[in-house]
Amino acid sequence: MLEELKIPKERIAVLIGEKGEVKRKLQKLTNTKIIVSSKEGDVSIESEDNYRVFLTTNIIKAIGRGFNPNIALKLLKEDYCLDMISIHDFSGKSKKQEERIKSRVIGTRGKARVTIERMTNTHISIYGKTISIIGNVEDVHLAKRALDNLLNGTPHGNVYKFIDREKDRLEKF
Numbered sequence: 001m002l003e004e005l006k007i008p009k010e011r012i013a014v015l016i017g018e019k020g021e022v023k024r025k026l027q028k029l030t031n032t033k034i035i036v037s038s039k040e041g042d043v044s045i046e047s048e049d050n051y052r053v054f055l056t057t058n059i060i061k062a063i064g065r066g067f068n069p070n071i072a073l074k075l076l077k078e079d080y081c082l083d084m085i086s087i088h089d090f091s092g093k094s095k096k097q098e099e100r101i102k103s104r105v106i107g108t109r110g111k112a113r114v115t116i117e118r119m120t121n122t123h124i125s126i127y128g129k130t131i132s133i134i135g136n137v138e139d140v141h142l143a144k145r146a147l148d149n150l151l152n153g154t155p156h157g158n159v160y161k162f163i164d165r166e167k168d169r170l171e172k173f
Helices: 009-016 018-030 050-064 069-076 095-106 108-120 137-151 156-171
Strands: 002-006 033-037 042-046 080-086 123-127 130-136
Touching (some): 002 050, 009 033, 018 033, 018 050, 018 069, 042 050, 050 080, 069 080, 069 130, 080 137, 095 108, 108 123, 108 137, 108 156, 130 137, 137 156
Antiparallel strands (some): 002 042, 033 042, 080 130, 123 130
16 A cells, blocks of 8 residues: 655654654554655655554654654554644634634743643644644543633633543543
């Protein structure tokens, strides 16, 4: 099976890594062949195994969305996933709104993002017009709901309380 995708040109170097080490490691771990066109940002993934192509595609998408390759490789774990939120769904076409929304998620000196990551045990990347989350499936679902609340204008403190309540509720099951 062959899968093709595009990632931002400025993320190609991160995907390839120093002397090609990240690309080689990814190919070895997933048993796939990866071909990168540095000029356009096109990436081709080839393998006999469709599931391996799917896994590799998600890892490359994560790297393209601003994640460190070591964090993106966590997607090899069976219970881990990548989810993305489009900032445009909340900002429309307004550049000013887009910046305001990014600022809300990041917080002062990155505090809001780090707090949500810590509380939900996930990794969050704000890159371009997307917010991406990597983690255990249930944790990613909780982080996404918390971020949706934040993006819809819920105060930060209330979002943190929401996470605590949901974690308590889930622990009771």
